[in-house]
Amino acid sequence: MLNGLVGATFFGIAVLIIVLVILRYFFNSSVPGGNELLRFAFIYTTFIGAAVLVGRREHIAIHIVVKRFPEPVRRAFDLFVHALIVALHVYLLVLSFRWISVTGNNMAEELKFPLKYIQIALPIGCGLASVYALFNAIEAVFAPIPRGELSE
Numbered sequence: 001m002l003n004g005l006v007g008a009t010f011f012g013i014a015v016l017i018i019v020l021v022i023l024r025y026f027f028n029s030s031v032p033g034g035n036e037l038l039r040f041a042f043i044y045t046t047f048i049g050a051a052v053l054v055g056r057r058e059h060i061a062i063h064i065v066v067k068r069f070p071e072p073v074r075r076a077f078d079l080f081v082h083a084l085i086v087a088l089h090v091y092l093l094v095l096s097f098r099w100i101s102v103t104g105n106n107m108a109e110e111l112k113f114p115l116k117y118i119q120i121a122l123p124i125g126c127g128l129a130s131v132y133a134l135f136n137a138i139e140a141v142f143a144p145i146p147r148g149e150l151s152e
Contacts, residue, residue: 002128006049013041033110040108040118047125054085055132075140082137086130093126 016031016038023029031037053059066077096119104116 002048002052006045006052009041009045013038013045016041036108036110043118044121047121048128051125051128051132054129054136057136059085078140079137082133082140085133086137089126089130089133093123093130096122096126 016034020031020034020038023031050059061081066074069077100116100119100123104114104119106115107113108115108118
């Protein structure tokens with residue numbers, strides 16, 4: 001579901017960019033609040049998309065050294081990495097609520113609504129990434145070893 005949401009938002013961003021460019025360069029006009037809306041959509045796709053990638057295990061990782069170790073060591077390292085991801089995102093989650101409480105009542109310049117509705121993307125993304133990383137850590141410990149890896 002989140003993949004579809006992020007994909008639809010990216011599609012909306014692409015359409016809005018095309019419309020804004022055509023209006024600006026051919027008709028010397030623009031959509032009121034269009035640039036701000038683009039920025040807000042990009043913020044949401046960044047934080048939600050990052051959480052989706054953590055869930056798919058497509059986050060930044062360097063496997064060249066880890067692949068040389070036996071399966072139990074690789075699992076322990078995978079558990080450690082995902083525990084760090086959980087810790088980082090829980091810490092960011094706590095900090096983000098403090099940040100929103102201080103700056104969230106500021107108004108968006110063009111669209112005139114409180115910025116807390118945009119800033120909430122950070123704790124949503126951090127919360128989702130924490131949950132996904134927690135499930136990945138559990139899977140690292142309890143998932144059966146694939147048959148192809150038993151012979152390594």
